[in-house]
Amino acid sequence: MPEAPDRAGFAPGAAPLNAVGAAVWTDRDLASSPHEHAEKQERVRKMFAAISASYDLNNRLHSFGLDQSWRRSVVRAAGVKPGEAVLDVACGTGDLTRLFAAGVRPSAPAGKVVGLDYTAEMLDIARTKRARTSDRGIEYLQGDAMRLPFADASFDVLSIAFGIRNVQSPALAIAEFFRVLRPDGRLAILEFDRPRNPLIRWGNDLYTKRIMPRTATLISRDRSGAYKYLPKSVDTFIDRDGLAKLIIAAGFKDLRQTPLTFGVCVCHLARKV
Numbered sequence: 001m002p003e004a005p006d007r008a009g010f011a012p013g014a015a016p017l018n019a020v021g022a023a024v025w026t027d028r029d030l031a032s033s034p035h036e037h038a039e040k041q042e043r044v045r046k047m048f049a050a051i052s053a054s055y056d057l058n059n060r061l062h063s064f065g066l067d068q069s070w071r072r073s074v075v076r077a078a079g080v081k082p083g084e085a086v087l088d089v090a091c092g093t094g095d096l097t098r099l100f101a102a103g104v105r106p107s108a109p110a111g112k113v114v115g116l117d118y119t120a121e122m123l124d125i126a127r128t129k130r131a132r133t134s135d136r137g138i139e140y141l142q143g144d145a146m147r148l149p150f151a152d153a154s155f156d157v158l159s160i161a162f163g164i165r166n167v168q169s170p171a172l173a174i175a176e177f178f179r180v181l182r183p184d185g186r187l188a189i190l191e192f193d194r195p196r197n198p199l200i201r202w203g204n205d206l207y208t209k210r211i212m213p214r215t216a217t218l219i220s221r222d223r224s225g226a227y228k229y230l231p232k233s234v235d236t237f238i239d240r241d242g243l244a245k246l247i248i249a250a251g252f253k254d255l256r257q258t259p260l261t262f263g264v265c266v267c268h269l270a271r272k273v
């Protein structure tokens with residue numbers, strides 16, 4: 001990844017955690033895997049708080065608009081039935097949550113749709129979007145993916161898009177997903193992966209590690225290091241095979257993995273028997 005000056009003005013390696021917009025992830029932090037950092041969960045929260053205002057714009061621009069089509073693929077794969085309850089974990093600004101709500105109405109209305117996220121600033125934007133549309137039936141809550149504030153067997157569908165790699169312990173989170181799903185409930189995980197075609201992987205790496213971090217940082221005026229963390233978090237996270245092992249180990253069955261856009265990301269769909 002490109003080395004960039006610390007625009008927050010902090011000494012190299014310093015990572016103050018007391019101000020939105022200050023350095024959260026430094027070059028020193030990201031020299032190794034951020035997934036091994038003891039403060040990963042809190043740093044991720046502060047990072048997303050810092051970039052929340054420009055998050056949707058950067059998603060659209062830097063995915064060339066594909067991020068919404070990827071989310072629609074998740075909605076189709078989950079196959080929500082009339083009256084079923086949906087939980088969208090790490091919902092961010094609510095894009096996937098709103099697609100679930102829109103995708104199951106009016107012909108097959110869900111019983112309820114809940115969006116949960118760890119970062120209050122992202123939820124503020126999600127609620128603002130809801131107020132401007134007819135999606136007032138969506139409930140947004142702040143919460144931890146590893147300690148979901150719901151009783152056992154509360155939901156029929158649980159989704160998480162581009163969020164499983166950001167939790168402190170993906171294994172604990174997936175175990176929680178299993179707990180809150182009802183029998184025959186479906187788990188849908190959408191996560192980035194490295195394309196397996198060498199030429200496509202080379203082009204994707206060039207874009208995500210060299211180009212995107214600079215342009216996204218400029219657009220967001222970010223000083224948290226978010227757009228250094230994001231490609232590094234993908235590069236050092238377990239691949240689709242490793243994620244499959246965690247899903248199966250939690251007790252899920254009938255796992256189906258569908259690569260999207262040449263394997264840039266993968267939709268993992270599994271069922272609680």
